[in-house]
Amino acid sequence: MIIAEPKRLAIVKQYHDLILDENKELNDLVALAAKICNVKMSCVSLIDEHVQWIKCALGITADEQSREDSFCKYLVSTTKVMVVKNTLLDERFMNYTSVRGVKGIRFYAGVSIITTDGYHLGALCVYGTKPQTLTGEQKEMLAFIARQVMHMLEMLLGIQSFKQSHVHPNTHKENAVAAERKLNAFLNSSPTSHILINKALQVLHFNKSSSASVKKHLAKKIEAGKSVLQYISTPFKDKFLKFIKRAFAGKRTSKEVLIKTAGKAPQWWDISLHPVTNEQGDTVSVTYSAVNIHEQKLQAAQNQAQKDSLLKIAFIQSHSYRKPVASILGLMNVIKANNYKSPKESLLLMEKAVNDLDAQIRSVVDCADKAS
Template structure:
């Protein structure tokens, strides 16, 4: 029974308020012992007691089927056994015929706030006894007070646990926010968080410093970010922004001339920012400065163009010495190589001419590469 287990797990044995309640119950009923206990399907758990005659002793649990309280919890009123020896249900019970020789028992159910019987408040003695109507009513009132006290303690413990969880959660969130802010601020990329109306919600140092330098003004939260966009890029910015608001990630590339700062090449990423429920709350706008990469690319393109140009210009110059060599070889073959020695000076001249052309082109290429 989960309902009972939440009471069983409580550390109530030394609770001052509940100890006072059991003392009051024993005193009002002229009994030596009073016990608050809880019962599940199989076991009775003794939680709080006032035990002048050591009737319960150090016992903490007992099989439910052998207890007086297993009968009392089935009733709605106080169950009284004035003399256990005179009650056939208990006359031969071990606790009656032997130690601790219980002769009197009175018990009333403990009801939780949900109307479930979860245990009993009982009084015991080694001498026969009885309760009058006033004592019976008082025992029920005391039992009701005992349960209210116990449930209040449960709520207090639960509240404390929740507070501890909240504090731990707050500490975790704080640490996470510090880490996130540190990561956010340490980025060399321009990054801003924009609201659904285009207003600036947050920004990192890189973004703030760039706006300060490029526009000679401080960017503040709440500013319309479009005011910091170069006029020629406004329409593309709005297109990317609106796509991101629909949950579509968008990347844009381009360059902007910032006057004294020079031309800056960039790529911009528009991405939806979402809350814990995955609802879009704004836009994450990140810009990377790719000027260095673009300059390298442009340099390589110019190198390739220059080399192609050189090759195109010089290619026809190869044709003359090659044509000469091919013509001489044709004549040598026609004479069946018999007069080859007569053609060798001309062949050597053509080869040397070709070699000079090749060297000249190589030098032109090297000079062109150095200039780039």
């Protein structure tokens, strides 16, 4: 991650101008972070030289606070998820005003929001009023949501830049050209595919990521002025048309979809379509954004499979072992009572109990192999 402070502060200022608290998708991501971490407070914040700006929040009413008094200031130089299990036991935070008192913050977790160029903008944070910790899976999900927040911010900044480039084009031609160059530079630095589409479903603008994606998955070259449907895989076209119709009606769509492409395995994508309006509030175009999340989906499925296997192991250990072990112990007591002289029937029962126990152990080994 790049920490060059003057450049970082300039980028933070760009994003600070965005109005984010009314954005439904961003609010949904903030709420999801709180839900996953089992807390009631969460936020997306930007951090400049002196202030932590709270741009979108759940359960938090403040709009800003001093950077010096923020939990998130420690995230400026790290990409790892930061977890504070009990703020009262942490010397960095125990004297914070927000921590002191019966209803103070007792738990904190946060992860950096980082641009594709490696600049730290701020953080996705969750807070709780009781000491707790996070599992490895919860940490992974929090980091994943932070990346989605960054994708969302990039898209919103791109939309704003596009709007600015089309305000009074005749009287502010130079400003419009400069804004459009700025928009293109921004979009081409994004790993997310962005395509701007007009009402005739023609491509107005596209970035390098969308060009590379279309070439890779459809073996086509995307061109401005062409129908966007040429660059949508056939199995996904009906859904895409439904989504873009909603967008031109002023409704946003954000979905995780499994998209099939001829001759290739289906891939999971996080897609969104947002209406772009003019000064009168009329929808004049739509931004279509897509990012491949197939690896994350596979990892999540693998994590769930491992979790299921571990639960099965725990069940076997706590229940299935009991019967054969109890049988062996009972038979040993009988053998001991007979001065270790036992009839054949007792030994056969002992053999059966040992075989049952061996079968349960093999089952645990199989589950452990699957979990690994």
